[in-house]
Amino acid sequence: MTITIGLPSKGRMKDDASAVFERAGMKIVAVGNDRSYRGRVEGFDDVEIAFLSASEISREIGNGTVDFGVTGEDLIREGLAEADKRVEIAARLGFGHxxxxxxxxxxxxxxxxxxxxxxxxxxxxxxxxxxxxxxxxxxxxxxxxxxxxxxxxxxxxxxxxxxxxxxxxxxxxxxxxxxxxxxxxxxxxxxxxxxxxxxxxxEACLVRARKPEHEGNETVARITKAVQAAL
Ligand SMILES: Nc1ncnc2c1ncn2[C@@H]1O[C@H](COP(=O)(O)OP(=O)(O)OP(=O)(O)O)[C@@H](O)[C@H]1O
Ligand SMILES: O=P(O)(O)OC[C@H]1O[C@H](OP(=O)(O)OP(=O)(O)O)[C@H](O)[C@@H]1O
CATH class of the missing domain: 3.40.190.10 (Periplasmic binding protein-like II)
Structure with a gap:
């Protein structure tokens, strides 16, 4: 199963979000040219990056199109009814306050x-x-x-x-x-x-869509641990 992570493609959270992943040992490389909206992570063959705006990331996590995303808690709680049932805040990232x-x-x-x-x-x-x-x-x-x-x-x-x-x-x-x-x-x-x-x-958070297929998935656990350890 490919795990998709939504990262900010622009705006105030873009650079800090990439930096957290880099510190977590997950170096992000664009697929194709620099303006591409897809990326991958070195050493994580089953992970795909989708570059989206902060509010799109909240929406796509809500409907499960992406598995993880970095966005503001305000956009999650504003964008999603019953947010806690649909998503888990896996880590608070310490920027975007x-x-x-x-x-x-x-x-x-x-x-x-x-x-x-x-x-x-x-x-x-x-x-x-x-x-x-x-x-x-x-x-x-x-x-x-x-x-x-x-x-x-x-x-x-x-x-x-x-x-x-x-x-x-x-x-x-x-x-x-x-x-x-x-x-x-x-x-x-x-x-x-x-x-x-x-x-x-x-503040900016690493947010995970609650999906049954994440249970016991090693890549999901590895991403969560790596980001938490980088904070
Ligand atoms: N001073 C600030 N002004 C606005 N947003 C801020 C500020 N500080 C932190 N944030 C956070 O940044 C997030 C919005 O980021 P940004 O403005 O870069 O999004 P965006 O790229 O404009 O997204 P979209 O185009 O989808 O609205 C929100 O979660 C917000 O809480
Ligand atoms: O408390 P402050 O430090 O003054 O920041 C708050 C202001 O910053 C943001 O606007 P911004 O000018 O960044 O534009 P945006 O609304 O397009 O994000 C936000 O919408 C507030 O208006």
Missing amino acids: ADVVVAVPDIWLDVETMADLGDVAAEFRSRHGRRLAIATKYWRLTQQHFSHSHGIQLYRIVESLGATEGAPAAGQADIIVDITSTGSTLKANHLKLLSDGVILRS
């Missing part, structure tokens, strides 16, 4: 916690004639955090595909859910993080 957070305008002085935000959401319609609007590309994580973890039901999600932090100032939404690493984008857009507003602390 980013927190998915709830942030509100700085000038909302009396809103410091999710409970405060729940009060604002409850009164929003009577005060403003509409529901509290949240700009995000993290629909699933937002719904889990607001509806399930904090019992806040009165809000509306406004899909944002970029420059999410600008949405409140642009009048497209009231608050945001997005990733932050240094916090400088939030600050520049006059937004503040709620004290219990961290939804997920994400």
Whole structure:
């Protein structure tokens, strides 16, 4: 059985992901020319590399097209319903750190916690004639955090595909859910993080699709061990 590993073909995780595999003794070589989206691993004849974007890797692990992948935990938990049933986080790789957070305008002085935000959401319609609007590309994580973890039901999600932090100032939404690493984008857009507003602390992970045929497979065990030992 050939084991396929999805690695980032571009973006911020690409170089660090290749470096982890190299440290694990799994040197990746492109098949064909440098622009090829397929690769192999020296010394691992039954392993194939598929170069994909970080969000494609999450999707392909979810549907089992690839056996392993390197991507952010945020993309796994956002992209896959019941992620823990479908995938296993085999290793946390120590790069690509980013927190998915709830942030509100700085000038909302009396809103410091999710409970405060729940009060604002409850009164929003009577005060403003509409529901509290949240700009995000993290629909699933937002719904889990607001509806399930904090019992806040009165809000509306406004899909944002970029420059999410600008949405409140642009009048497209009231608050945001997005990733932050240094916090400088939030600050520049006059937004503040709620004290219990961290939804997920994400980093790059080696993720395995849970497949029955992986049970007892030596290559699967060897890849997992090699990467874990390289950290
Ligand atoms: N400062 C940051 N901004 C955005 N993403 C970050 C940051 N730090 C770490 N990440 C992580 O990087 C991953 C996204 O990587 P990247 O932006 O390179 O993907 P991408 O190549 O744009 O993927 P796609 O095109 O599929 O969206 C996410 O898991 C995210 O959590
Ligand atoms: O907390 P900070 O260090 O300011 O980082 C957070 C910002 O970085 C990312 O955007 P980026 O400009 O990297 O572009 P992207 O959204 O296209 O990935 C992310 O979407 C945030 O906006």
